Amino acid sequence: MENCVFCKIMAGEIPSQTVYEDDEMVIFRDAAPIAPVHLLCVPREHFAHLDEMDDRRAALLGRMFLKIAALQNQLGLEGGYRLVINQGENAGQTVQHLHIHILGGKTLPWG
Numbered sequence: 136m137e138n139c140v141f142c143k144i145m146a147g148e149i150p151s152q153t154v155y156e157d158d159e160m161v162i163f164r165d166a167a168p169i170a171p172v173h174l175l176c177v178p179r180e181h182f183a184h185l186d187e188m189d190d191r192r193a194a195l196l197g198r199m200f201l202k203i204a205a206l207q208n209q210l211g212l213e214g215g216y217r218l219v220i221n222q223g224e225n226a227g228q229t230v231q232h233l234h235i236h237i238l239g240g241k242t243l244p245w246g
């Protein structure tokens with residue numbers, strides 16, 4: 136989608152440190168990390184919110200979770216990790232393209 140920073144990253148228009156990609160998702164490093172490992176798992180399909188999901192998108196989100204779990208050691212998350220999906224303004228969702236924050240690499244405080 137036009138003017139979406141994640142769509143531009145996936146189109147190669149904005150550089151990123153990609154650590155995994157396939158035909159339906161990309162995992163790249165957050166440009167402003169808040170943990171030693173801070174990655175974003177982003178579906179190639181542009182949609183912003185969970186309430187825009189249908190069964191097909193729900194299955195895609197499920198595959199994103201499976202992929203994160205399969206790659207956890209390779210991504211430096213052996214000691215555990217936290218997944219966060221911010222939804223809307225109150226949650227601080229700054230990019231209106233659904234994404235899963237993957238946080239790890241140290242003991243994380245809550246919040």
Ligand SMILES: [Zn+2]
Nearest residue numbers: 139142181232
């Ligand atoms: Zn997008």
